[in-house]
Amino acid sequence: MTTVQAGPAPDDRRWKALGVCLTAGFISLLDTSIVNVALPSMEHGLGASEAAQSWVVSGYALTFGLALVPAGRLGDMRGRRQAFLLGLALFTVASAACGLAPGPSWLVVFRLIQGAAAGMVAPQTSGLIQQMFQGSERARAFGLLGSVIGVSTAVGPLAGGVLIDAVGTTEGWRWVFFVNLPIGVAAFAAGLRLLPRYPATAGKRETFxxxxxxxxxxxxxxxxxxxxxxxxxxxxxxxxxxxxxxxxxxxxxxxxxxxxxxxxxxLVDLELFALRSFTLGALISLTYFAGFTTVFFVYTLFLQNTVGYSALAAGLSVLPFAAASAVGAAAGGRLVVRFGRRLVVIGLGGVALGLLGVVVAVQLVPGRNVGWATALPMLIGGIASGLTVSPNTTLTLTRVPVHRAGAAGGVLQTGQRVGSAAGIAVVGAVYFAHQAEHGQSGTAIQMGLLTAVGIIMIALTLAVADMRERQAHPGPTWAADRVRRGSAEGGAEEPVRPGS
Known part of the structure; x- marks a missing residue:
């Protein structure tokens, strides 16, 4: 038997509570990319070696990914509000410690703790959304979450560039971490007041x-x-x-x-993988993140190392993608209820088209005007990315029972982190290999982006196959099947359109 769920909070409080969750999600995901442009500042101001710089970036990704599933399960068992606030408090303290680090080794240690704290926060957000919202409201909430995911990842280089440009190279890297402090403190204070006190969704006798x-x-x-x-x-x-x-x-x-x-x-209910919507959605998410997150890695490197852009100018060049992805995700949250998996197919196709446009722009407009030439294809890719991330998240989690929402969200986001790491390894290898062969030319970025497009096409193939199979064999929804079986588990959902 599982604990009976309390009803959703009043409208004003649950939307405000969502704002708290999204704010915490924003700063934790921002830290996956904001440090990239701060690495030269760390080398200059702290004396960080290449190995230390690498661990500042990769260590965060590692501990972030490692914490997701256990933290999601912990939230299911002990309450998502408590797990969220604990993770947010630890993240804020670790951010302060990173900014005050007296040496590279200390910075790496604090960065590992910061990543684990971010991994504790992330699955609680998706779990709380499933507890607080239903139906079209849930789709809208996941749409806003998708906006945050897209914007925080893409705006990181810009935010880092602005801070370093304002503070200076020697101390600028510290403010990349200090910027989290007022946001984290404000979000924690608001969370204490606004986050709903739902009981734990797992059974009382369940053990970790x-x-x-x-x-x-x-x-x-x-x-x-x-x-x-x-x-x-x-x-x-x-x-x-x-x-x-x-x-x-x-x-x-x-x-x-x-x-x-x-x-x-x-720890992970393997019955989740019997749900085709969850399994294919998780695979689509993994492959898409392997493709799209690598774009900011190689493109900002190209702009700074090959074209000669400053960190701030490189960040501004990806701003069209960031802004457009926020718009696309908000729209996707509304449209997914109507179009289902077709919307994800359209989004993936649009991202591939936008990246191909960037490849053409680099070829036709070499030199310092390349940032302007790639603005339109970046805009197209950003809108399409928004139409991909949040609808796919909604479709992947919509049939998951609420008492497993934290663990399911952890599995989904672990796939995203693994996909991002794998994509950067593959696309980065292609980029650096062609750079070594052809020198500082546009060939390396073009081949890197074409590799990213190839990865995204794998996600598109999965989405098309899923859409066609569902259209051919609609079948009953999982939620309806659970109701017919008289399941006592919490979290059964309203029917979802066939083919979604």
Whole structure:
């Protein structure tokens, strides 16, 4: 038996509570990209080596990804409000520690803690949305979440460039972290007042699967380490970790099946993967993040190292994508109820088209005007990205029972982090290889972007296959099936349109 869910909070409070969640999500995702343009400042002002700079970026991604699923499960069991506030408080304190770090080693340690705290916050957001909203309102809420995901990732280089330009190279990197403090404190204070006090959604007798956490954590670590350290760890030996990761994740799968057979609460309910909407949605999310997040990595490198842009100018050049993705995500949150998976197909096609436009613009307008030439295709890609992220999140989680929403959100976002790391490894390898062969020319960025387009086309193929299968065999929705079976579990949803 699971705890009966309280009704949603009054309209004004639940939308304000959503604002708190989105604010915390914004600063935690902003920190995945804002530090990229601050690395030269860290080298100049702190004496950070290339290895330390690498760990400032990759260490955050690692601990972020490792914390997601256990933190989501913790929120399911102990209450999402408590887990959210704890994660936000830890993130804010760790941000202050990063800004005050006396040396590179301390900065790396605090950065690892900051990433784990961000991983604690993220799954609570999607879980709280599922608790607070239903139907079209939930789609709108996920649309706003999609806006935050797109904007925070894309606006990071711009925000970092502005701070470093204003404060100076020597101390500018510190303010990349200090900027989180007033936002984090304000969000925490608002969260204490506004976040609903829902009871824990998991059963009272459920225990935390520590051995499952260990297996999953080691598996994800073995998978992500060679990806995030691809440029720093030379040689091929690092790839030996991938079969180790496969073995560990296979052992995790077998352990979780055993937990289910024994009637114990698993860390991840494997029945989630019996839902086609969840499985394909998670795969689409993984492959899409492998393609689109790499664009900001290689494009800002190209603008600074090849074209000669400043950090601020490079950040401004990706602003059209960031602004347009916010608009597209807000629209996608409304349109997904009507168009379902077709909207994701349109969005993925639009992103591919926009990136191809950037490739053509780099070819036709070389030199310092390239930022202006790529503005329109960046705008197209941004709108399409907004039509992809939030609708896919809505469709992926809509049939997940509320008492598993935290863990499901953790699985989905772990896939996003793994996809981002894998995409940067692959696209970065292509970019740097062509740069070494052809020097500082447009060839490297063109080949890097074409690789990203190829990855996005894989996500498009998955979305088209899912859409066609659903159109051919609509079948009953999972929620309706659970109602017919008389399930006592919480979180059954209203029917979803066939083909969504």
């Amino acid at each position: 699967d520590l051995f499952g956490v260990l297996l999953l954590g080691c598996g994800v670590l073995a998978l992500m380490l060679p990806l995030v350290q691809e440029q720093q760890w030379t040689g091929r030996l690092k790839w030996a970790l991938l079969p180790v990761a496969a073995l560990l994740l296979g052992a995790f799968w077998a352990w979780e099946r055993r937990q289910g057979r024994l009637g114990r609460a698993p």
